[in-house]
Amino acid sequence: MSVLLFTIIVLAGAFLAGLLGSLTGLGGGVIIIPLLTLVLGVDIHYAIGASIVSVIATSSGSAAAYVKEGITNIRIGMFLEIATTVSAIFGAVITVYLNPGYIAVMFGCILLFSAIMMVRKKIDHSNDDFSSPMARFFKLNGSYPVNGEVVQYGVHNVAGGFVMMFFAGIISGLLGIGSGALKVLAMDNIMRIPFKVSTTTSNFMMGVTAAASAVVYLHRGQIDPGIAMPVTLGVLTGSTLGARILINTKTDKLKVIFAAVVVFLALQMIYNGLSGKI
């Protein structure tokens, strides 16, 4: 394939991935890696390298807006980054020693899990009348604006959330994705942080987690400029446009359709991984 044709296909695919990703709350890497490996026959190690770069771009781009609004809890983010950076580097270091087939199967499983998380009915667990002693010690409790009013919240089960973040970091480093679904699971379900705070804080953290493993990939030559260029430009423009559309769109139906696409890709990845085609 010529460089020009490859660039155009990846650019278009990445744009779509970024657009759908921001409309449905799923990261762009979830679509980019199957596109590169299944459709274009790119080695999964190159795909991982390009994907992690797009994770940093979208995380920093959207975190910029959220941080200014004062919803993101910077202390929670920084505290949990202790876990995610260490484990992301660990994941990035071991990924090259794993059989690409295993990585594909693992990726497929994470895709299935992300699809479930996306369509699942959300219950806000947050309540503000109790917080764990550890949350008080680390000053994790905070407040955020809701319709002009400042709402206080308490943070629960800090240790459990911290352990879950280790897992999220390893998956991020291994597969080159933001593992947002796992991070939100940790903050939302285990630590019982309000939705808006957990999703924006997880987004904020993703850039730092991804940067830690990206450096390892760069040194190993997994970040190829010819792939990284169309992937990052496409994903970022797509997700920026998606964020604009999001404000006046009902995304429930879109989520179901997108979840179906993700499940299909997941099964493809698992099948190809098991049959040794990846």
Added chain:
Amino acid sequence: MRASGKKISGDKDIQVILGTLLRAGVVAAMTVVFIGGILYLLMNSYHLISYAEFDSTKAKYASITAVFAGLRTMDGAAIIQFGVLLLIFTPITRVLFSVFGFLIERDYMYVIIGLFVLAVILFSLSNKLVG
């Protein structure tokens, strides 16, 4: 839960600075990647490529020094990689700024937490992790 009103306003200022920093980093990185991409396409459009097999020895710009050396020749691929480096360093600079923010707030526990996160990332910058 907050000790005083002063702390909230301090946090707010830091958040605005962090937000601006993140956005500026992304815009700068993307501009560089875009320029590098144009140059790269002008030079290589009709070349054939295959990424079917990962080969770490084929990577031209696999270290920060190699990227800077490539920049001097105005190679499109090197410029793209420089943009990628800018992108990687955006969240790292963000951590550095938060540490200063916590220092101003005299929140020493978070200064230490921030420095630890920074140390972990700087450790990954050393080539030792990749065999």
